[in-house]
Amino acid sequence: MNLALAAIPGLPMLSATLLILFGRQIPRSLGAVLGAGSVGLSAVLVAGQLLAYLDTPTVVTATLWTWMSVADFSAAIAFHIDGLTVVMMSVITGVGFLIHVYSVEFMWEDESFSRYFAYMNLFVGSMLLLVMADNLLLLFLGWEGVGMCSYLLVGFWYKNPANGAAARKAFVVTRVGDALMALGLFVLFTDLGTLDIQPLLLAANLNWEVGGTVPVLATALLLGGAVGKSAQLPLHTWLPDAMAGPTPVSALIHAATMVTAGVYLVARLHGLFLLAPATLTAVAWVGLATLLLAASAALVQQDIKRILAYSTISQIGYMFLALGVGAFSFGIFHLMTHAFFKALLFLGAGAVSHCLHHELNIFRMGGLRTRLPVVFLSFLIGSAALAALPFTAGFYSKDGILLSAFTAPGIGPWLWAGGLLGALLTSIYSFRLLFVAFFGEAQTEPDRKPGLPMAIPLLILCALSLLGGLISQPLDGVLPDAGHPQVPHLIEWISIGVPLLGVAYAYYAYIVRRPSSSPAEAGGDSPVEGFLFAGWRVDALYNLLLVTPYRTLARWCQGEPIDHFYNGVVSLNRLCHRGLAALQTGELRWYATTFVIGLIAVVAIVLRSAP
Amino acid sequence: MDGLLIPLEHVLLVAGILFACGLGGLMLRRNLLFMLMSLEVMLNSAALAFIAAGARWQEADGQVMFLLVLTVAAAEVAVGLGLVLQIQRRYRTLDMDAVTRLQE
């Protein structure tokens, strides 16, 4: 049992090690088999776990070895598999496997084929560790591990310094969140004496008062970590830039799995968050603010991947909103459906750029509907699910979130209204993308069509995006069941209707009144558009407040200011030395004179001492 | 013949004055030749002090010491005058303030 569980993250990691060590010696096909196959095997093992769990929902735990044990602290390399974990593992390995298969074709011509698969496998392994971890320290290992893989993959094409900058930004910004999370772990351990998740939740329930200072502090720090990893306000700025990596990477890491780790963390530790209502409310507001900001920014982007990136930020905002109002299962549900349709959209975008000479600007595409039908189908379904059109997967999850938000006490209607506005914006930007890129006249001719390794994952994800809403997650007993929220029918109808309104507007704006010329490169002709295009200029603000001062400070300190002090001591010494050396003039008469002075002094001393 | 009965301090005073003169000359003069003469005067004054002490206790040691001082003076003058010639040849001056190579 232990071995089977350990093999789930272990296989991809083993494969990653092999690929790093021997990647240059083995042929590409073998690398592909190793890379995709190991994840596939993992997926099979996960499927076994899933079936077992569906059959009899029992928690499985396994301890491999004691990681470290000092004084009262101990942490083990141990797994804890319950419904939530199984769902996450299924998403990670399932979607992950599809993306790996897709990548085989996508990356076939790249010179660093095996390096790519090594990183991807490492990522899958780390992500699995993250969700399977039985204690927060192991979770943190996975947490940082996926961050590292994200760094490696965003900067995969390292020759372009811009990619390196994006990768570093992604790592450093999330690292800010990680530092906060680490502090959260310290608070938890100091107060509760353990980092094992289950005993921790138990101890918290016993020892913490609802709304006490420590719970709020601890959860707020954990939220900091979640916000960093899940690209929420105020640490969201890294995600749009992270699109510098290969597109399947964006699909896997920056859409389906890693960025939802924050959601997983909050859901996993919901017991703590429920004890800190203030933090939970903050989660909801963070989610709402993020989803509106990102959706409005997505409205004016031109780079297909940036649109999707902002869309991802926005969708995770929905998940946070769900978590914030206590609808944890809807949050996880949206996580899953989002993984399907966003992976689909990203892979579709990858297919477009793959076939279109790496073109990413949607205004230089056009008319792809007939030229790349499979991709068009993917985008159609993906956009529909993203916009939460009825009966797609996204519809069920997002509808649940909106209605749950409405029922939240006090602030509910406000959250609902904000979420609704977000839904409107979502449908507008997603169909804007679809209409601009796939309808109208062709601007660029594709030079090939996606082959089977790319098409099959797309089609599977299409099916999942359509039907994924029907999956019922085995989350009973793991997360508090919100049930289907009871709201007035009018609210339900409005929630369903608004996205359709958005589609209609997009149709009017981009098909009927198709803009004659593409907008300026810098995005936006008006100041408002420019503001939105720059993501509300948060980046500029951070540059001004943090990056530039840090660089300036570093430049000032470059020559080691502390050394000035020691150099001062040295100079003083040298001065004294010069003073003494000046006495040695080399003039005989001066020596004679000093000799006499000394003689006088000696005689005087003799006189004084012996009168 | 017998010597005189003179207070020892008076002889020593004379020796002291001579020594001071020599010292003053050493400090005052810039010419190496005169500096050497000053040294001679100082050595001589020391010799005088020895003789006085020998006379005080009626011992031969004072005169022995005078002899040694004499040897030292002779040796010093021989080398010193050799240096005078050499310096004059090399620097074209006997001004010791100009010859400050000792510093290095």
Add this chain to the structure above:
Amino acid sequence: MTVLLFYLTAALAVFATVVALTRANAAHALIYLILSLLAVAVMFFMLGAPFAAALEVLIYAGAIMVLFVFVIMMLNLGDAGEEQERGWLDARLWIVPGLLTTVLLVEMLLVFGESGVTTSGHSVSPKEVGISLYGPYVLAVELASMLLMAALVGAYHVARRFIDRPGDI
């Protein structure tokens, strides 16, 4: 009477020394120095050290001073040197050495004090000196001889190139 003579000689010695050390002309200075040395020799004699007095005249006033005379002759300083020397004897330069020597003299006076002892009044014969020299002081004599030897070699070495090529001047 002879005591008075002693003080007169002492005064002469001091006077001759002071004059010798303040001359601008080296040859003149040397004459005064010889005078001073001769006066000191007289004092030696009066103090009961005839052997020392004889040596003072022979070696100091005789041999060493003659050495000086030779060197002065070889240097051939002339009138220009004398002018220069006069310039160096500026009154202001006297202040510091004068002050210092005065202080030293005063200190010496204090050290000597007023003990009231006088010289013995008996002379020490050359014979006693000789016995002492080759008795307890034989090592010192050897050392002195080595010193003289070294000085001889040293002086020869230092002055050799000058002697080799006197035309350099």
Add this chain to the structure above:
Amino acid sequence: MSLSLLIFLPLLGGVAAWLAERVNPDLPRWISLLTCLLVLLVLTSSGLSALADPASSQWLLYSQTDWIPRFGISFELALDGFSLLLLVLTFVLGLIAVAASWSEVEERHGFFQANLLWTLAGVAGVFLAMDLILFFLFWEVMLVPMYLLIAIWGHENRGYAAMKFFIFTQVSGLLMLLAIVVLAWQGAALTGKLSFSYGDLLGLDLPPELAFWLMLGFFLAFTVKLPGFPFHTWLPDAHTQAPTAGSVLLAGILLKTGAYGLLRFTVPLFPEASQTLAPVAMLLGVAGIIYGALLAFAQTDFKRLVAYSSVSHMGFILLGVYAFNELALQGAVMQMVTHGVSTAALFMMAGALQHRLHTRDMRKMGGLWQQAPRMGACAMFFVLASLGLPGLGNFVAEFLVLLGLFAVAPWMTAAAAVGMVTAAIYALWLMQSAFQGQPDDDRQMADFGVREMTTMAVMMVALLWMGLYPQPILDLAAPAVQSVSNLLPANTLVAGVAP
């Protein structure tokens, strides 16, 4: 017996290596390689047997011989788990240093290897000596050969760097000597017996005022060596100018002697006084972490960057030692070992680059991954270790330090956590400017060969092992650490006591 062997073997090996150069210039490095291996063999065999059958409750092995009995000075050596750990580190890094210098040194091989081995002997002595005068002696013994290593085989500005290193260490060392003598003198006044033995001086009832000043003498010596902010300025110069093997030894081991001294001497000899100083020491630690990281980011010289990263990492040790609880102390011990390995590896990397490119200036590098992928992968590994990636040893160390510290000084912990971010900034910047970016196509550069990859692999495996299964190391150090943390019961109140 085996303890003095640990010191005398490298000493004699050094002499042999020196002499052997006359026979054959290739011989010295083989001699030092064999010497290191031999010492490791002695160390592990005697260490293992002692673990099974310890000499006393405190020491695994102990030996004492009279040396200068009149002054109570003896040749007293002792080994416990903590020093065993550091000795293994010392000689493993010694091996690695020999490997690093294998083809780098071009002149006076024999004397180079001799200095290398003498440094090792001095370090081994420092880790073993239990007589304070003997300790001081070894403290100096390790200093002089290191000075020569820098001054003779260093780079362009070696004279300045070596002199700075020497003066800093020497001045602080003299303060320590003063403190040692006064301490022993005071001990004689209290107990009636003049002795410099560690055991005799422990637990003396010193006047608090005096204890504080004596503690300061020790503290300064060790903090300069560590080096703690603001006494660190010798380190970047020394590291930058030293030959690769010198940098490896300096970063890997010599800095650890400072940390060892703090743990072994400063705190146990003066517990109360150390507690008084703790806030200041912690502040210095935090300042070092952030300042080191900031300056590392500002550098353009590969080695200088790594050197400043050391300053940053050593801040954690200062924090760990002065938090006075087992968690943080264990973290500090871990940091000593892991930093030794990871930084040594980075310095080897720097040395390899300099050997190939004849520059350490990162502005002249860039895109090296293209030409040397193996090197790039190794660099990436150690850079990630250095920034504290979980799963690698450094994370365990930093995490334990901060975890222990949090119970004592939450705000300090928060400030130190900033170091997690700043470390990422400089570490990734190093990676970017050296290995990523546009490669220079005209440049020809050889990738790592078998010898270099072997040493790198050893260090990688070590870091992974320490990151994933550090328990053996923690267990080995536990007795020493516990005896320190038990000195101050009031301050060891850490979590675990849920009300």
